[in-house]
Structures are given as C-alpha cells and as structure tokens.
Amino acid sequence: MRRGWYCVLLWWVLACQAIAGGVDELRAAPAMPTAKRIVALSWEAAENLLELGITPLAVADADDYRRWVAQPLLPAGALSAGSRLEPNLELLASLKPDLILSSPVLDALRPRLQAIAPVLSIDAFRPNEDHAQAAEAIFRQLGRVLGRQPQADARLHQLALGFAQLRQQLQAHGARRLPRVQVIRFANASNVYVYGSNAMPVLALRRLGLNTTGTAAASVWGINQQRVVDLVAWRDDVVLYQEPFAEAGRLFVSPLWQGMPFVRQQRLAAVAPAWSYGGVGSLYYLAQRMTAALLRLPLLADQPVAANRASRRSST
Amino acid sequence: MEHVIAKPGLYGRLPGALYWALAGLMVLAGLHLWLNGGMPPAGPWWQQQDIASLQFYYASLPRMVMALLAGAALGLSGSVLQQLSGNRLVSPMTLGISSGAWLGVVLAAVVLPDNPSLSSGWPALLGAMLALGLVLLLAGPRGLNGLPLVLAGMAVNLLLGGMATMLVLLHDQYASNLFVWGAGDLVQIDWQWAQWLWPRLLPVVLLLWLAPRPLAMLSLGVAAARGRGLALGTILLLLLAALWLSAVTVTAVGLIGFIGLLAPNLARLLGARRPLAQLACSAFLGAACLLGSDCLALAIGRWTGSSLPSGAVTALLGGPLLLWLVRRSMNAAQHTAMLQIPGSQRQWRKRNYLLLLGTLLGLCWLSIALAPGPDGWQWQWPDALLWSLRWPRSLVALSAGAGLALAGVLLQRLLRNPLASPDLLGLSAGSTLCMLLVAACLGRSLLQDGILFALLGALLVLVALLGLGRRHQYAPGMMALSGIALAAMLDAMLQTVLAKGTPDSLAVLAWLSGSSYRVTPAQALSLGLAMLLLAVLALACQRVLTLLGLGDGLAQGRGLHLAAARLGLLLLVALLTAAVTAVLGPVAFLGLLAPHMASMLGARQAARQLLVAALLGAALLLLADWLGRVLIYPRQLPLGMLASVLCGCYFLLLLGWQRLRRGGGQ
Numbered sequence: 001m002r003r004g005w006y007c008v009l010l011w012w013v014l015a016c017q018a019i020a021g022g023v024d025e026l027r028a029a030p031a032m033p034t035a036k037r038i039v040a041l042s043w044e045a046a047e048n049l050l051e052l053g054i055t056p057l058a059v060a061d062a063d064d065y066r067r068w069v070a071q072p073l074l075p076a077g078a079l080s081a082g083s084r085l086e087p088n089l090e091l092l093a094s095l096k097p098d099l100i101l102s103s104p105v106l107d108a109l110r111p112r113l114q115a116i117a118p119v120l121s122i123d124a125f126r127p128n129e130d131h132a133q134a135a136e137a138i139f140r141q142l143g144r145v146l147g148r149q150p151q152a153d154a155r156l157h158q159l160a161l162g163f164a165q166l167r168q169q170l171q172a173h174g175a176r177r178l179p180r181v182q183v184i185r186f187a188n189a190s191n192v193y194v195y196g197s198n199a200m201p202v203l204a205l206r207r208l209g210l211n212t213t214g215t216a217a218a219s220v221w222g223i224n225q226q227r228v229v230d231l232v233a234w235r236d237d238v239v240l241y242q243e244p245f246a247e248a249g250r251l252f253v254s255p256l257w258q259g260m261p262f263v264r265q266q267r268l269a270a271v272a273p274a275w276s277y278g279g280v281g282s283l284y285y286l287a288q289r290m291t292a293a294l295l296r297l298p299l300l301a302d303q304p305v306a307a308n309r310a311s312r313r314s315s316t
Numbered sequence: 317m318e319h320v321i322a323k324p325g326l327y328g329r330l331p332g333a334l335y336w337a338l339a340g341l342m343v344l345a346g347l348h349l350w351l352n353g354g355m356p357p358a359g360p361w362w363q364q365q366d367i368a369s370l371q372f373y374y375a376s377l378p379r380m381v382m383a384l385l386a387g388a389a390l391g392l393s394g395s396v397l398q399q400l401s402g403n404r405l406v407s408p409m410t411l412g413i414s415s416g417a418w419l420g421v422v423l424a425a426v427v428l429p430d431n432p433s434l435s436s437g438w439p440a441l442l443g444a445m446l447a448l449g450l451v452l453l454l455a456g457p458r459g460l461n462g463l464p465l466v467l468a469g470m471a472v473n474l475l476l477g478g479m480a481t482m483l484v485l486l487h488d489q490y491a492s493n494l495f496v497w498g499a500g501d502l503v504q505i506d507w508q509w510a511q512w513l514w515p516r517l518l519p520v521v522l523l524l525w526l527a528p529r530p531l532a533m534l535s536l537g538v539a540a541a542r543g544r545g546l547a548l549g550t551i552l553l554l555l556l557a558a559l560w561l562s563a564v565t566v567t568a569v570g571l572i573g574f575i576g577l578l579a580p581n582l583a584r585l586l587g588a589r590r591p592l593a594q595l596a597c598s599a600f601l602g603a604a605c606l607l608g609s610d611c612l613a614l615a616i617g618r619w620t621g622s623s624l625p626s627g628a629v630t631a632l633l634g635g636p637l638l639l640w641l642v643r644r645s646m647n648a649a650q651h652t653a654m655l656q657i658p659g660s661q662r663q664w665r666k667r668n669y670l671l672l673l674g675t676l677l678g679l680c681w682l683s684i685a686l687a688p689g690p691d692g693w694q695w696q697w698p699d700a701l702l703w704s705l706r707w708p709r710s711l712v713a714l715s716a717g718a719g720l721a722l723a724g725v726l727l728q729r730l731l732r733n734p735l736a737s738p739d740l741l742g743l744s745a746g747s748t749l750c751m752l753l754v755a756a757c758l759g760r761s762l763l764q765d766g767i768l769f770a771l772l773g774a775l776l777v778l779v780a781l782l783g784l785g786r787r788h789q790y791a792p793g794m795m796a797l798s799g800i801a802l803a804a805m806l807d808a809m810l811q812t813v814l815a816k817g818t819p820d821s822l823a824v825l826a827w828l829s830g831s832s833y834r835v836t837p838a839q840a841l842s843l844g845l846a847m848l849l850l851a852v853l854a855l856a857c858q859r860v861l862t863l864l865g866l867g868d869g870l871a872q873g874r875g876l877h878l879a880a881a882r883l884g885l886l887l888l889v890a891l892l893t894a895a896v897t898a899v900l901g902p903v904a905f906l907g908l909l910a911p912h913m914a915s916m917l918g919a920r921q922a923a924r925q926l927l928v929a930a931l932l933g934a935a936l937l938l939l940a941d942w943l944g945r946v947l948i949y950p951r952q953l954p955l956g957m958l959a960s961v962l963c964g965c966y967f968l969l970l971l972g973w974q975r976l977r978r979g980g981g982q
Contacts, residue, residue, distance in 0.1 A: 079690065080950050086833045088950040093701045094689045108834060115701065190503040227503050229353070229375045232367050254506035256374035259367050 023134055026141035029120055033147025035098035041087045043069050044279050045101035045122055048139055050074065051155055051281045052148050057097055060084040069275040071285055092116050120145070124279060125220050132203040135279045159284045166291045167209050173300040179236045181205050181212045183271070183290070189247040190228050198222040200276050201242075204287040210294075221277060231260060238267045240293055242276070269293040333586070337600065344607045345380055351614040352376040378504035383610045383626075384603040385513050386502070386565045387575055391602020392520060393561035394576030395583065395595050396554055399531045404584070404641075405466045407577035408444075408562035410800065412472035414573060416447025417566040419480040426483050441563035447472050448559055450968060467736065470800055474739060474904040475964035481829055482957050486948075500572040500627015502610055509568050516564045523557050524595055530554065531591035572627045573804050574634025575602050581641050609633055635805040639784070639798055664918035664928075672931045679935055683710045683942040688949045708840035709832045713941035713955060714934045715840075715847040716832075716896045717906060721933025722847075722854050723892040724907030725914070725926050729861045730885050737908035738893040742799030744902035745806040746777030747894060748828060774894035777802065781886070830901035830956015832941055839899050846895050853888060854926055860885070861922040903956035905963040906933055912967070936963065 037057045040046035046059040050072040058081035059065055065074055079095075082088030085105060092100065093116050100113050102121045113119045122142065124134040136156065143152025183201040184192045195201045197214050199222025205212040217224040228251070231239070239262045251257050262268050271293045274285040294300060349355065349372075356372035394407040408414050420443025454468035504510070530550045533541040562576065582605075583597035606626070613629040684706055686695050698706060723738040730736075738744070750773025781798055860881050863871040872878055896903065910933035911925060919928040940959035944952055 082950045082952060086831065086952055088952060089705050090687060090702060090945075091690060091950045093705060111836075112705070115704065190501065190505050228505055229371060229503070232371060250508065251505060254374065254508075256370050256505050259370035259374075261367065 023122075023137045023141060025121055026138060026145060029141075029145050031145055031147060032099060032118070035146060037095070037097045038099045038101065038146075039081055039092060039095065039097045039117075040101045041081060041106060042084060042101070042103035042122075043275065044124065044135075044277065045103065046074065047072060047275070047281050048122070048142055048279045049101070051139065051279070052143055052146060052151055054146065054148070056101075057095060058091070060087045068273075069278065069282070071274070072281055089113075089116070125277065127220050130203070131198060131200060131222070132207065132283055135283060139280045156280065159280060162284055163207055163287060166287055170208060170210070170291060170294065170300075173295060175208075175210060175294065175300060178210060178294070178299065179238055179267075180234075181210050181238045181240060181294070182234060183212075183240045183242070184231075185223075185242040185276075186228075186245045186247070186251070187225065189251040192226055192228055192231065192241075193223040194226050195276070196222045196224055200278070200283055201240075201286050201290065204283050205290060207283070208287055208291065229256070231262075235261050237262060238269075238294070238297065238299070240269055240271050240290055242271050243273050245270075266298045269297050337604075341600075341604050341607070344604060344611060345384075348380050348383070348607055348611050348614065349376050351611055351618065352379060374506050375504055378507050378510050379502050379610070380607070381510050382502055382504055382513070382569060383607045385510065385517060386569045386572065387579075387603035387606030388599040389513075389517055389520070389561045389565045389602070390572065390575040390606070391579030391583075391598040391600070392523070392595060393558045393565075394578075394602070395580040395598035396523065396527065396531075396558040396561075397576075398580045399591060399594060400534065400551065400554060400558070401465060402535070403465055404581055405577070406469075407574070407580075408558075408566075409573035409577060409804065410466050410473075411451050411469040412447040412476060413444045413559065413562050414566055414571050415473045415477040415480065416443040416445070417441070417563050418571055419443045419476045419483075420446075421567070422480045422483050440567040441560065443476070444559050444563040444566070447476055448555070450475075454968070454971060466800070470739075470803070471737075471905075471908065471964070471967075473803075474960065475968070478829075478904060478957050478960040478964065482953070482961060500570040500625050500630065502569055502613075502626045513564060513568045517561065519557050519560065520599070523554070524592065527554055527557075527595060528591040531595075535591070570625075570627055572606065573631050574638065575606050575630060578602075578605055578634060578637055578641070606630070631804050635801040638801045638804075662916070662918040664920075664924060668917060668928075672928065672935070676931060676935045676938075679938045679942070680710065680714075683713075683938055686942075688946055704837070708835050708837045709941055709945075710938060711840040711844050712832050712835045712899060713937040715844040716900050716903065717910075717933035717935070717937030718851065718930040719843075719847045719892045719896045719933075720903060720907040720937075721910035721914075721929040722851055722926060723889045723896075724909075724933075725911040725929045726854060726857075726861070726885055726889050726892075727907070728911050729865060729922065729925075730882060730889070732865075737905065738889060739799065739803070739902065739904045739907065742781070742802030743774045743777050743890055743893040744897040745799065745803040747773035747897050748902060749773055749802065749806045750776065774890065774897060778887070778890045778894075781890075828901060829954035830903045830959075831952075831954040832900060833952065833954075835899060843895060843899050847892075850888065850892050850895075851926075851930060854892075855923060857885060857888070858923040858926065861926075865922070901954075901956050903937075904960040905967065906936060906959050909963040909967050910936065 038049060038054060039058045040049055040056040041060045043059075043061070043065050046056055046065060047069060049056045055075050056078055058079040059074060060081045061084050062074060062078055062080035079091075081091060084103070087106070089109075089112060092113070097117045100117050100119045102110070102113060102119050104121060104123045106113070107121065110119055110121070120142075122138050124131045124138055126134065139156065140149075140152050143149045183195045183199070183205065185195075186192050194217070195213075196217025197203075197206075197212070198216040198220075202212050202222070216222070245251075257263055260268075272289045274289050275282045276286065353371050353376050354368075356369035390408065397406045397408070397411065398404055417440035420439035420441070423443075424439035450472045451465065451468045454471060455465040530541070530546055531554075533544050533546045534551070536544075565572070579602035580594060580598040582601050583594050586597065586601075588594045588597040609630045610626045612633070613624050613626045616624050616629070684703075685697055686693070687698075687702075687706075688694070720738055724736075727736045727738060747769070751769045754769045784798060860876065863874055863876045864881065866874075868878060871881075893907075910929040913932050914925045914929040917928060919925045937955065937959055940962060941955045943962075944955045944958045947953055947958075
C-alpha cells in the first residue's frame with residue numbers, strides 16, 4: 001500500500017519537472033528557414049510572428065486578437081484556429097502546417113500537436129525570470145529558427161531606438177523628478193489589479209528609466225488583486241490605469257476616490273489600451289502609451305518651456 | 317433549548333435574550349469596523365477630510381451597513397420561503413434563485429456589454445423568477461414540503477448555472493469583470509449601493525405586518541388554510557416579496573449563499589416559533605451571520621494580504637453547517653420523500669432495441685465521418701490523422717454517457733427519487749474541489765496531472781459520505797443534501813478562483829465545463845473498459861434493485877440486507893461517477909434524463925431500464941460531443957456543458973408539457 005503511494009508521489013514529482021518551454025527550447029531548436037505555413041496558438045506567438053514580418057496561417061482566437069491585442073495588425077486572411085485553451089486539432093491537421101507555435105498551457109497536448117507538425121512552445125512568463133529579457137531572447141531565437149535573424153535584429157534595434165526616444169521625451173519634461181510610478185487595471189469599481197515588478201507594464205516603465213515598484217506579484221503574470229481602498233497606501237506615487245474602465249463614471253466621482261492622495265495631487269492618468277501579456281512589440285506599445293499618459297500629467301506638462309529648452313540644449 | 321418553545325407568549329423567551337443578541341451584534345459591528353481599517357479621528361464627520369476618515373465613512377461604514385442589510389434581507393427571504401413551503405431546507409440558494417439571478421446578470425452583461433447600469437436589478441429579478449417558476453413546475457404542488465423541492469432546486473441550479481458558465485466561456489473577455497461580483501463581494505467605495513438597496517428593502521416592513529396571519533394559517537396545512545379563507549393571491553404575493561428580497565440582494569452584493577438557509581433554522585433552534593418571531597429573528601440572525609462571516613473574510617484578507625470575497629467565506633462555513641443542520645432536523649418522512657414524475661403507459665417492445673442500436677450506430681458514423689473543415693463540410697471517412705483525433709473523443713463520449721446513465725438508474729432506484737442524479741452525491745463536486753484546492757495551494761496549473769487529484773477527491777467524498785451515512789442507514793435524503801452542500805462549497809471555491817482574474821481563471825472554467833478535448837487514446841480505452849466492467853456489475857445487481865423497489869419492509873422480508881445492499885450500490889455509483897469525472901470533468905443532467913427517458917419508452921423493469929438507459933446515455937453524449945465540435949466551428953463547445961444544458965432544457969420542457977396537459981385534462 002505504502003509503496004503504491006510512493007510510486008504515485010514519485011510520478012507526480014517527475015511530472016512536475018518534465019515541463020520544458022520558454023527560451024531554452026527555442027535555443028535547442030534547429031533552424032527551419034523553409035517553414036512558411038505557421039500556426040500560432042497563443043497571442044504572444046502571433047505577435048512575434050507578425051513583428052518578424054510573417055503572417056501566420058492561423059491564430060487561436062483570431063477575432064479576439066484583433067479586438068484586444070490589435071497591434072501589430074493581423075491580416076484578414078489569417079484563419080481562427082479555435083480557442084487558445086482548446087485549439088481545433090482537426091482544423092490544424094487539415095491545414096497541414098510546417099510549424100506550430102504553442103504555449104505552456106497546451107503542454108499536455110504536445111504529443112498530439114507533434115503528430116500534426118513540429119511544435120515549438122514559447123513562453124516569456126516563467127517564474128523568477130525577467131519577462132522582458134525573456135521576450136527579447138525569444139524574439140531573437142525565433143528569428144534565428146525561422147531564418148529571419150536580420151529582420152529580428154533590425155526590429156529589436158528599431159524598438160530600442162523607440163525606447164530611447166520615449167526616454168528622451170520623458171527626460172526632456174523632467175521625468176527624473178517623478179516619484180514612483182504604479183500601473184493598475186480596474187476589475188470593477190471596488191477592485192483593482194496591481195501590476196507587480198514581474199509584469200510587462202512595469203518592466204516597460206523600468207526600461208523607460210522611471211522609478212517604479214520593486215515588489216513582484218504572486219501570479220506568474222505579475223498581477224495582484226487588491227481593493228481600491230488599499231490604494232490609499234500610495235502617498236506619493238504616480239498612478240496609471242489602463243483603459244477601458246466601464247465604471248469610471250461611478251468610481252471617479254466618489255468622495256473616497258477624490259480623497260486619494262494621487263487624485264488630489266493630480267498624479268493619475270489613463271493609459272490607452274495595449275496588450276499586457278505579450279512579447280517585445282507589446283512591451284514597446286505599452287511604453288508608448290504610458291509615456292503619452294505621463295506627459296499629460298500636470299506634473300510634467302506644466303514644466304516651464306525654458307527648462308525644456310535648457311535640457312534640450314544640454315543634450316545636443 | 318428545545319423545551320422552552322412551549323412557553324406561551326408571542327416571542328417565547330426572546331425578549332430576555334434580545335439584550336444579549338443586540339450586545340453581540342454591537343461587538344460584531346465593532347470588530348468589523350476595527351478589522352476594516354480602524355476608527356477615524358474624533359470630530360464631526362462633515363468636517364473630516366483626511367484619508368482615514370474618508371476611508372471610514374465611505375468604505376468601512378457602508379460595508380458594515382451593506383452586510384447588515386443584505387444579511388437581514390437574505391434571512392427574511394429564507395424565512396418567508398421556509399414558512400410558505402413548510403420546508404426547512406428551502407432558501408434562495410437551494411431553490412436555484414440565486415443562480416437564476418446570476419444568469420440574468422451575465423446575460424445582461426453579454427447582450428449590453430457597454431452598459432454599466434447592470435445595477436437596475438431587473439435582470440437579476442427576472443432570472444430569479446424564472447428559476448423559481450421552474451422549481452415549482454418541477455416539484456409540483458405536492459412536493460413543496462420535502463426533499464423534492466430541494467432536489468428540483470438543485471436541478472434548476474445546475475441548469476441555469478451551466479447556462480451562465482457557457483455564456484461566460486463564449487464571451488470571456490466581456491464577462492471577466494463579472495467574476496468578482498459573482499463571488500459575492502461586500503467591498504464598498506461609497507454609499508451608492510447602500511442607498512440603492514435600502515428603499516428596495518422597504519417592502520420588508522409591510523411583510524412583517526402582513527405576513528404573520530397567513531403564515532400562521534399555512535402552518536396548519538394548505539387545506540386547513542384554504543378552509544379558513546386564505547386566498548392563493550396572498551401566498552403568491554408573499555412569494556414575490558421573498559423573491560424580490562433575494563433578487564435585489566444578489567444584484568447589490570452578488571452571490572451569497574447559505575445565509576438565507578441558516579438564519580431561519582437558527583431562529584427556530586433558538587426558540588422562535590410564531591411566524592412573526594421567526595421572521596424578525598431570521599432577519600436579525602441573517603444580519604449577524606453575514607456580518608460575522610464578513611469579519612472572518614476581512615481577517616483572512618488581512619492575514620494573507622489578499623482580498624477574499626465574503627460569499628466564498630459564507631459558503632465555506634455554510635456547507636458544514638448545512639450538514640449539521642440536516643442531521644439534526646430531518647425526520648423520517650423527509651428521508652424517504654418521493655416525487656412523482658408523470659410516466660407513460662407505453663409497453664416495451666423488442667424492436668425498440670433494434671431501433672436504439674441502429675440510432676447509436678448511425679450516430680457513431682455521423683460523429684466519425686461528418687465534420688466541417690477549412691473548405692466547408694466534409695462527408696467522408698477520415699484519414700489516419702483525423703481518425704486518431706476523433707475516435708478517442710467518440711469513445712469517451714459513448715462510455716461516459718453509458719456510465720452516467722447507469723449511475724443515474726442505480727441512484728434513482730436506490731433513493732426512490734426520480735430527480736436523483738449522480739451529481740447529487742457530490743462526487744464530481746468533490747473531485748473538482750480537490751483539484752482546485754491543490755492547484756490553489758501548490759500554485760500549479762490545474763491541467764497538470766489533474767486526474768490523480770480528481771480521483772483522490774472523489775474517494776475522499778465517498779469515505780466522508782459513507783461515514784456520515786452509516787448513522788442514517790445510508791438514507792437517501794442525507795446523501796443528497798451532503799451533495800448539495802459540497803456543490804455549494806465548490807461553487808464558492810470556483811468563484812474565488814475566478815475572481816482572481818488571472819488568465820488561469822478561464823482555464824479552470826474550461827476544465828470545469830467538462831470537455832472531451834484533452835482525452836488521450838489510453839484514457840479513452842481505459843474508461844471504455846472500466847465502464848464495460850461496471851456495467852456488467854450493475855446488471856448483476858438487478859435483483860437487489862427490484863427488491864429495493866418494493867419498499868424497505870418487503871425487501872427485508874425477502875432476506876435482503878438493506879444497509880449492505882445500499883452500501884454496495886452506492887460504491888458502484890461512486891466508482892462510475894468518479895471514473896467519468898476524472899476523465900471528462902463534471903457532466904450534469906445526463907444521469908437524470910437517461911433513466912427517465914428509458915422508463916418513458918416503457919423500460920421499467922430493472923435490468924431493461926439499465927440497458928436501455930445506458931444505450932440512450934451513450935447516444936445522447938455522442939450527439940452532444942458532435943454538436944460541440946461543429947456548432948461554433950472552429951471553436952468548440954465543451955461536451956459536458958452542452959449535454960447539461962440540452963438535457964436540462966429537454967427535461968424541463970417535457971415535464972412542463974406533461975404537467976400542463978394533465979392540468980388541462982382535469
């Protein structure tokens with residue numbers, strides 16, 4: 001009896017360790033520059049392909065991708081491959097792809113996906129890893145595997161330039177004086193998701209050279225659920241919230257919200273939507289939108305023009 | 317405490333206890349405020365502008381008021397419902413009213429995604445009325461004061477809950493902001509909800525004034541009350557008031573179960589007997605209970621550093637309390653309560669077997685050969701790759717359908733209740749709960765080696781049930797109610813997990829909706845073999861089943877060891893359900909419907925019903941699997957949920973039609 005339990009335990013421990021994926025798998029993968037018909041079963045993978053200039057044959061939840069990720073644009077010709085949790089295997093089989101880009105959610109399906117086409121599982125969201133660095137490594141490796149290394153390097157360079165530009169823009173407005181910046185998304189009028197230091201928006205802020213939160217969230221996606229009331233603890237922080245927020249009309253007029261330190265001192269700004277669980281492209285779009293939001297803050301926008309000129313002169 | 321009830325006087329001994337009760341409530345309120353952030357600086361409130369006072373006056377205080385209001389409303393609603401039906405197991409939760417309201421709100425959110433004014437309360441009220449109507453239709457006028465009403469409520473709960481889940485899955489991104497609400501959250505940010513709720517609770521005062529007389533008459537029995545001139549309209553009005561109370565509460569704070577069940581029962585335990593005393597006491601105790609469990613939610617939240625919805629705490633506390641209550645309060649009549657579902661007089665013919673087998677084979681061929689592809693519908697024998705993708709799903713659907721149908725027949729004959737189904741034992745709920753707990757505690761993805769934990773959970777529930785049941789000779793009612801308690805706890809857990817709002821939430825939901833998608837060939841084969849084996853075992857039990865059908869006395873007279881027979885059959889049912897749940901996730905309603913359809917076709921003899929029901933179950937699930945694959949191609953609907961909703965709708969239509977026809981004939 002007892003031996004039976006040990007066997008079960010052993011099997012369980014082994015099963016835990018058998019999870020591969022992420023960058024390591026991509027590094028070990030051989031180059032397949034001839035792969036043209038590629039299916040993306042996660043939005044992260046679809047985004048990476050599009051950034052490399054490849055239009056995927058099919059994308060899981062393609063319609064929702066167009067609505068929620070939006071950028072980079074998915075051409076209308078790309079099919080929907082079913083849902084991200086349960087992609088349609090029969091459809092995949094009849095599409096006869098050259099390569100399937102999968103995600104760890106689908107690890108259990110791997111043998112069956114492999115019967116259809118070679119599978120690469122990519123995932124930047126692994127515990128105790130810098131998701132932004134992982135996303136960059138994944139993008140580079142994916143470029144190598146698909147024979148598009150020059151494009152990958154060029155795009156990364158372009159994104160780095162973009163980041164530098166954003167950073168400069170912020171510096172020009174005196175962002176160095178900014179206190180800690182926090183990013184949240186509202187669940188409803190009384191609950192918020194707070195992004196921790198392991199979340200993409202916060203990593204984007206850090207890349208912009210801004211002072212931001214240093215505590216990681218428990219979930220691997222980097223979000224913690226909190227009550228709106230608890231935000232009171234942020235005495236001096238700047239707060240960015242991601243749109244859309246349907247109940248803004250109700251929350252923002254309440255006396256409690258009006259009494260929040262960051263509301264009283266006008267250190268709150270809305271950020272236009274961008275995908276928070278994506279790859280290198282999404283990281284940049286997040287940074288772009290958050291920079292725009294920050295520049296609307298009175299704290300930066302009221303910066304006297306003379307100071308701007310002075311900083312510009314010093315930079316040239 | 318029981319001996320004090322005979323004391324004359326409107327309230328019994330209550331006024332004496334009233335001071336203690338009030339003092340207790342004050343202490344609870346103080347504790348609640350302290351846990352929720354402490355007291356503000358002294359001074360008149362209109363002058364305070366610092367954040368601590370704002371927090372106190374706009375977050376802590378309204379939350380406390382909402383807990384009191386919602387608790388009182390739920391307690392009162394439960395008390396009215398219990399006194400109307402004369403059934404102590406009735407409450408907004410057990411009647412399916414709350415899941416009806418949840419469905420209403422989800423539907424409204426999906427149809428009008430950009431409209432933030434879900435707060436009107438009407439979607440919830442309409443859903444609640446729909447649920448109650450269905451339950452009354454199912455239980456019929458004679459089933460009001462026993463287990464049938466509760467079982468019907470459970471069935472409606474499953475159906476409407478399943479529909480809501482399906483909607484959420486199909487519109488995941490829109491509906492995800494509902495998750496927090498669904499978990500029963502009392503967090504407030506201003507007085508808006510409190511101001512919305514209290515005028516809508518005003519009918520309460522009227523209720524306290526008007527209700528006692530009709531309720532007192534009803535307590536003598538419906539016939540006696542009619543004789544004394546009680547109009548049906550009055551009863552309906554009271555019912556509507558109770559519904560309104562729970563619907564507005566659900567709209568304001570989300571799903572909070574058990575309060576409406578516990579408060580009236582506690583009131584009776586504490587000695588309230590007259591209608592007015594029961595109403596007042598229930599309202600008071602409901603407020604106190606909700607405040608107390610919200611205190612616990614706050615304390616846990618403080619301790620663990622993350623917020624926990626109050627509804628989840630209520631359900632986690634309420635499940636065991638319900639069990640305790642049932643063991644105290646259920647009498648023998650309720651244990652053996654029966655429910656009549658109108659059957660048909662049709663005779664079974666031999667050629668029906670041929671017909672059934674033919675249909676099954678036709679369905680098999682359909683599910684293998686006909687499917688949509690990227691270039692439209694294809695009607696051909698699949699190639700090797702497609703075949704390897706299709707046959708495990710079809711085999712699993714076939715064997716799971718047969719297994720659940722067998723479990724249903726066994727259970728219905730065992731409990732002598734046509735509304736019993738494998739879900740009611742709580743086995744699938746138990747295994748799911750176990751998986752969720754393991755995933756939450758170890759922080760692992762739910763989909764890894766889940767099957768192991770599913771089986772473990774089912775076995776744990778089985779052991780617990782057997783332990784509990786031995787004292788009651790495995791009485792059917794006890795078993796069913798423990799299933800209900802477990803299901804409610806599972807629901808609370810599920811809502812808590814969903815409320816976390818991480819991308820994992822949807823994975824949990826997808827698994828819970830019972831999908832044949834992830835089934836491997838090995839799993840399919842082993843499930844098929846297991847079902848074959850268990851089916852042979854079930855057929856071997858046919859004599860026991862026939863004897864049990866004669867009644868306990870006669871069966872014992874013929875030399876049947878009742879307890880042993882029940883234990884053995886329960887074990888068989890548990891094994892059938894656990895095997896199916898472990899592979900497929902929970903599938904509701906099929907186990908309810910298949911036996912019923914079999915007996916409608918004329919297969920009323922034990923062995924024949926087993927066989928016919930198994931064939932029907934297999935065919936139904938196969939059809940559901942095929943529909944799930946093709947209906948919204950290339951996305952797929954989970955087999956379990958589709959089967960539940962389709963079977964549930966069919967069942968209700970059938971029942972309603974038959975009842976109406978009989979009613980018209982009279």
